[in-house]
Amino acid sequence: MIVVNGIALDWHEGKTVRDVIREMNYLFPLLIARINGKFIPRNKYDSTEIPDEATVDIIHLMSGG
Amino acid sequence: MADKNMVTIEIDGNSVSVEKDTTILEAAQSIDIYIPALCNNELVEPYAACRLCIVEVDDGRKTKLVTSCNYPVRRPISVYTSSEKVLRNRKITLEMMLSRWPNVQVIKDLAKNAGVEKARYQHPAVDLNSNACILCGLCMRVCEQGIWENIINFTNRGAERNVRMPYDSDQPHCVGCGACAEICPTGAITMADDPNQPFDAEMIRKAGMRITEEMIRYDEEQCDMRGVGTAHLVEIMDAYDLLPVMNYRYGKHEETPKISSDVFRKHFTSGKPDGCWLGCTMACAKAIENFELKTGPYKGERVLVDGPEYETLGGSSNMGIFDPYFVAEYNFYCDTYGLDTISFSTGTSFIMECYEAGVLDKEKTGGLELPFGAKDAALELLHQIGRGEGFGLVAGKGIRYMKKYFVENFGADPGFVFDIGMEAKGMEYSEYVTKESLAQQGGYGIALKGAQHDEAWLIFMDMVNKQIPTFEDKAEALHYFPMWRTWFGLCGLCKLPWNDIEPADNAETDEPAKVPGHVQGYCEFFEGVTGKPQTMDSLVRMSEKVYNFQRVFNLKMGFGRREHDAIPYRSAGPVTVEEYESRQERYDTQLKEDAGIDPTGMSSEEKVALTRKHREAQYEHLLNAVYKRRGWTNDGVPTVAKLMELGVDFPDVIELVKKHGG
């Protein structure tokens, strides 16, 4: 199990940052991802696998009027 | 496992793996091998004009000279960047360039590096100017591909070839962004200096150019502001249950795709940049061209619709209308009548809910049938407001007036209309559902001008990121962001280039939500105009003075105390049972986890009441924390001490706040 923005999610081997973003339906483009506090650049979302028990922050910035 | 998309090549004996179709030049740069590349720039497509970037390529069968800036890598090859053939060829090119442009510094430097001190002949078209145009084509490419304008181009042939604006005149369509001048390697293009004599025009231009460069590089993958403007938020807000639907009862709807940004990109919005100001390269204003009106005084005419922006679209879902043609029509007529699309749509959403709840009927509206989704009647109401006729006379006065009017004239239940009439300080709510973000409820309720999100938009920080869990955290955000965003208003600047585009390294800064790189840019804008250096704190300080002064002004006008920061309950939680049940799991969980009440076995009515009690108390706590952080009394009045600290302690101001316990 992993925790994403305070919400518990199932974990499986090979689950990437992109998978989590999809599962959470995070459509917003200005995101900042951290796994256990470590920053993951946007171009690594597809290739970065999340370890079990990880705390994941997907910080949304702001946009719009 | 070998990746099909990767190719490994050798450059001067070093092996490097790159994605297929990377150019040789990019591959070399990725391993710090230098190749002179005068007409190339990452911001634009290669053009292969200067031929300085030639390299020798060996594909195993034969070798050939190619320009590395536009040669895509597709199979394993060996590249030689300094073979004898390459060096000889490059020398010949540089000697020719030097003979033509002997005083241009970049040419002199490149020639010197290649061992060419002086040309042995004079070019027939020699240009002795040190800022001569060397025909690299970077300016016209950045104008066309980077800025999406097409203002400058080459004219004439041969020796007369040069870069010009059409007809050698000032071009009204040139946005004056300066990208062409910035990218020009010789200084051949200069910007005519600003007539209003800023302290340091160069500083302003450089800060602006950083944003322009980010727009060129990242906008498409970030917010696509140039493509669709703020309309991109429609589908995003729907995905997060934040798009107002049917007077803020719900946050999403299955028909949202009908009014999403894709629809407007395809059918309406012209794919051209459209800035509010000359020089703005964010250019997020959008237009629908040639739109045929179906109603009203201009029925049958083809017009240009300025928009729609997000709020206009969110206003439509709020009225339960998911029809792009309706959106265009109401957008046009609001603009034409001088009405705000937010006030009209939020006001009409309120009317529609009242209609469905039986507060209104056909007789009371003068014949208009106005349930949610009634688009023809909504347009007729809009025209009545424009003409100052019929039910339009009541609706046009806004929700605050209507609430009272419905109670006094139609016997409406005051509790109900006050709960669902979405206004604060007399101003209609803009188009975000705030129920799940306490901080945002404060953002709307405390905002000085009324229920607007332009002081603070904290929903993601609060509800999604959970970055500001305590009352103190929320109060801090409700201090910094309103002050910072007020600063844009003080300076007459637009807020969108602050956080609708993001610098590449923003994520790695300490406080990415503040976009520190852009705050720095605004410090430079201010210093460039006035000559006074600034910091993030000093800008916020400027606002704090004005903000507190405005609060006192509100107080003088009868709007500046705690009671005026109250919000309609629909903003904080579910008013009706139906609303509660539509998100039952969420509300039940919150009752248990946040309020410590076990909802098992309770009726929906009981749960609505308990949720309300909890949420209303939370809001009062929030007000306490925010007032404290801002240096105000518990009644929301700036204290004398605070006003003295800020230097706005004028005698009449002090007298007024003292009267209110400040």
Ligand code: SF4
């Ligand atoms: S200032 Fe901007 S719009 Fe005008 S010609 Fe140069 S790049 Fe094009």
Ligand code: SF4
């Ligand atoms: S004006 Fe400058 S950027 Fe444009 S073609 Fe000439 S040298 Fe290149």
Ligand code: FES
């Ligand atoms: S940089 Fe390749 S031809 Fe100019």
